[in-house]
Amino acid sequence: MPAKSPVIVDLKFIPDEVDTALEGAFPGREVINLADPTHRGRDLSGIDYAVVWKSAPDLFSRAPDLKVVFSGGAGVDHVLKLPGLPEVPLVRFVDRTLTTRMSEWVVMQCLLHLRQQRAYEALAKKREWRDLSQPEAADVTVGIMGMGVLGQDAARKLAVMGFKVIGWSRSKRTVEGIETYDAAGLDAFLGRTDFLVGLLPLTPDTQGIFNAALFKKLRRKGPFGAPVFINAGRGGSQVEADILECLDSGVLDAVSLDVFEEEPLSRDSRFWDMPNVYVTPHVAASSDVKALFAHVNEQIDRFESGLPLEHVVDKVAGY
Numbered sequence: 236m237p238a239k240s241p242v243i244v245d246l247k248f249i250p251d252e253v254d255t256a257l258e259g260a261f262p263g264r265e266v267i268n269l270a271d272p273t274h275r276g277r278d279l280s281g282i283d284y285a286v287v288w289k290s291a292p293d294l295f296s297r298a299p300d301l302k303v304v305f306s307g308g309a310g311v312d313h314v315l316k317l318p319g320l321p322e323v324p325l326v327r328f329v330d331r332t333l334t335t336r337m338s339e340w341v342v343m344q345c346l347l348h349l350r351q352q353r354a355y356e357a358l359a360k361k362r363e364w365r366d367l368s369q370p371e372a373a374d375v376t377v378g379i380m381g382m383g384v385l386g387q388d389a390a391r392k393l394a395v396m397g398f399k400v401i402g403w404s405r406s407k408r409t410v411e412g413i414e415t416y417d418a419a420g421l422d423a424f425l426g427r428t429d430f431l432v433g434l435l436p437l438t439p440d441t442q443g444i445f446n447a448a449l450f451k452k453l454r455r456k457g458p459f460g461a462p463v464f465i466n467a468g469r470g471g472s473q474v475e476a477d478i479l480e481c482l483d484s485g486v487l488d489a490v491s492l493d494v495f496e497e498e499p500l501s502r503d504s505r506f507w508d509m510p511n512v513y514v515t516p517h518v519a520a521s522s523d524v525k526a527l528f529a530h531v532n533e534q535i536d537r538f539e540s541g542l543p544l545e546h547v548v549d550k551v552a553g554y
């Protein structure tokens with residue numbers, strides 16, 4: 236029996252987590268972890284598989300014989316922009332662990348805004364015991380842009396919390412109990428949305444989509460008047476100068492941002508200090524590394540048994 240092809244691991248994750256997760260992850264296969272200095276300069280030709288997150292730009296010239304590339308996350312914009320991407324399947328990470336984490340983050344942000352957490356924190360700082368008029372979840376329509384794996388799960392969980400939920404995507408999606416719109420229905424969707432949640436991939440079509448013109452189309456008759464913007468898709472989809480201007484002018488009431496045009500977010504950014512802004516450092520749904528390797532192993536088994544790979548990216552659409 237021929238030896239199993241090694242797997243290249245090139246993940247800009249927490250190194251200790253990768254090392255721990257690699258123990259026993261790929262039985263019978265050599266693992267070439269590029270974070271390990273002993274592999275620096277190693278010949279990567281003849282290797283079939285690579286699992287990557289924010290790789291160096293020379294990866295594909297160093298590893299010219301790959302048969303499948305695996306993204307270390309659900310998003311693939313980081314891979315599609317690497318030079319020399321081979322004409323082989325690109326598989327993204329889809330897993331319960333990741334989906335659950337994202338829904339936790341989205342539900343948490345919606346609840347923080349609904350329950351006016353920042354206002355109560357400000358009152359507590361002044362040791363002021365006072366209640367604020369409290370709308371209920373059913374008074375708020377959450378509109379989710381991006382009704383894929385993550386958007387659909389978040390929609391269901393928000394609905395369980397009592398929010399009214401609507402969804403928008405390129406093609407019309409059917410999700411029980413959730414009203415959905417296709418691309419052509421964008422304005423109608425925005426006109427009903429109090430809390431806007433971004434769960435879009437970054438593609439040429441979604442670059443800069445979250446801008447002032449779009450925010451001005453959101454509903455302004457919700458319980459908090461001005462709408463709230465919550466984004467965990469990609470920072471490239473948002474125009475941060477417009478977000479700041481809309482917060483200053485009252486077009487937006489508040490925002491929660493996990494992703495930014497440039498990461499890490501500059502220490503000078505105004506976002507850090509604004510009372511109506513929640514910032515998290517691109518951690519809404521970090522990949523569980525053990526689960527990632529189990530998924531890669533399963534897909535390699537399928538590939539080598541002649542079964543179709545799952546979660547293959549449409550490189551033309553960009554996601």
Ligand code: NDP
Nearest residue numbers: 309310381382383384385404405406436440467468519520
């Ligand atoms: P999916 O591919 O399952 O879903 C993407 C959704 O976006 C689909 O509904 C798709 O429409 C829609 N979409 C894509 N392009 C357009 C467009 N031009 N106009 C309208 N809708 C569009 O992806 P996931 O749900 O798994 O992930 C979404 C994104 O979340 C990832 O690409 C990544 O960028 C981000 N992410 C962020 C994380 C974080 O920690 N912050 C963690 C994980 C992911 P259609 O249904 O018609 O195909």
Ligand code: OXD
Nearest residue numbers: 308309310520521522
């Ligand atoms: C992802 C991410 O795409 O963590 O999985 O951003």
